Amino acid sequence: MLLRAIIAALATSLKAVNACTNCTNESTEPYTLAPAPWTLKGTIYTTFLLPGIGISLDGKLPNKAFPPLERQYPESIAGKFVGTLGTIQIIRYTESPVGPYDEMFIIPGFFEYENDGKVERNVRVSRIYVSQKYCVWNARKIWNQPKHLANFDWTTNADGSESVKIYPYDTTGDESESTPSTKPWFQMTYSSLLPENLNLDLGILNLDLDLNPAIPFTSDLYGLLGINATLIQPPLPQGNDSYGALASGGEFWKSVVPGQYSDKTSVGTMNLDQSGGDGEEEGVNAVGDEFEEAFWPGLFKTSVALKMEDATLTSSEEQVLPGVK
Numbered sequence: 001m002l003l004r005a006i007i008a009a010l011a012t013s014l015k016a017v018n019a020c021t022n023c024t025n026e027s028t029e030p031y032t033l034a035p036a037p038w039t040l041k042g043t044i045y046t047t048f049l050l051p052g053i054g055i056s057l058d059g060k061l062p063n064k065a066f067p068p069l070e071r072q073y074p075e076s077i078a079g080k081f082v083g084t085l086g087t088i089q090i091i092r093y094t095e096s097p098v099g100p101y102d103e104m105f106i107i108p109g110f111f112e113y114e115n116d117g118k119v120e121r122n123v124r125v126s127r128i129y130v131s132q133k134y135c136v137w138n139a140r141k142i143w144n145q146p147k148h149l150a151n152f153d154w155t156t157n158a159d160g161s162e163s164v165k166i167y168p169y170d171t172t173g174d175e176s177e178s179t180p181s182t183k184p185w186f187q188m189t190y191s192s193l194l195p196e197n198l199n200l201d202l203g204i205l206n207l208d209l210d211l212n213p214a215i216p217f218t219s220d221l222y223g224l225l226g227i228n229a230t231l232i233q234p235p236l237p238q239g240n241d242s243y244g245a246l247a248s249g250g251e252f253w254k255s256v257v258p259g260q261y262s263d264k265t266s267v268g269t270m271n272l273d274q275s276g277g278d279g280e281e282e283g284v285n286a287v288g289d290e291f292e293e294a295f296w297p298g299l300f301k302t303s304v305a306l307k308m309e310d311a312t313l314t315s316s317e318e319q320v321l322p323g324v325k
Contacts, residue, residue, distance in 0.1 A: 023099030
């Protein structure tokens with residue numbers, strides 16, 4: 001599996017095209033397509049949604065599962081939600097065809113849809129935020145990923161834990177998405193499961209024990225468990241944002257095969273306490289997203305999480321699916 005990942009990464013790097021030279025929201029460079037496949041580098045923080053723990057047993061999704069723009073269009077939220085397994089990920093990309101950026105997304109679980117009259121099921125990214133406009137435009141155009149802009153405020157705490165607060169541009173009620181919210185829509189703190197190192201002084205023997213050993217992990221394992229990780233994404237509307245980033249990828253559904261690998265993966269906890277977050281006092285924010293104390297219905301404030309450092313991520317070429325409804 002590792003050899004295959006290396007070969008794929010090398011092949012992808014040969015085809016890589018950078019979409020910008022000054023990849024910032026202030027840049028005046030025009031949007032340019034960076035064709036898939038993509039290879040990216042970064043650090044990944046993951047927690048999982050399971051039946052009864054983040055996946056409702058009654059098959060319902062909260063409003064916040066979809067962005068305010070996309071939920072105005074039935075074709076962009078089409079499909080029957082069936083749950084099973086989902087995830088929330090936060091990623092700090094250090095390398096990509098659109099430069100460094102931050103990302104947070106929700107895969108709420110599996111959805112059923114019809115493909116040439118046959119019922120199939122796959123996961124999808126239903127809501128996703130990134131810190132940079134060139135990524136928004138490209139991902140919407142290429143893969144139908146419903147990306148919107150957000151500010152990411154990172155903090156490394158004295159105890160070694162890492163925190164982030166995310167301030168979206170599309171939760172203020174301003175359809176131009178020109179400024180971020182003043183309160184965080186999502187916040188989390190990742191902590192190692194145990195102290196990083198334990199020093200034992202045994203007289204003649206002094207031991208430094210790493211209590212959080214890093215191990216290899218690859219998303220190929222999902223396939224071995226019978227879980228199809230291919231993302232099937234419905235068509236997106238064209239937005240009218242001030243950055244001109246909310247592109248449409250066309251009228252058809254699209255699929256993409258994602259990959260993630262790191263040989264420095266460790267287990268920790270993700271604190272999802274949303275105190276002080278957007279909508280706390282009213283119960284909803286300006287666009288109707290529900291406030292949840294642990295961000296997502298059914299999740300606990302502290303969840304088991306994975307951290308994948310120095311990870312390699314891949315996104316395959318898109319496949320257009322004209323037969324999907």
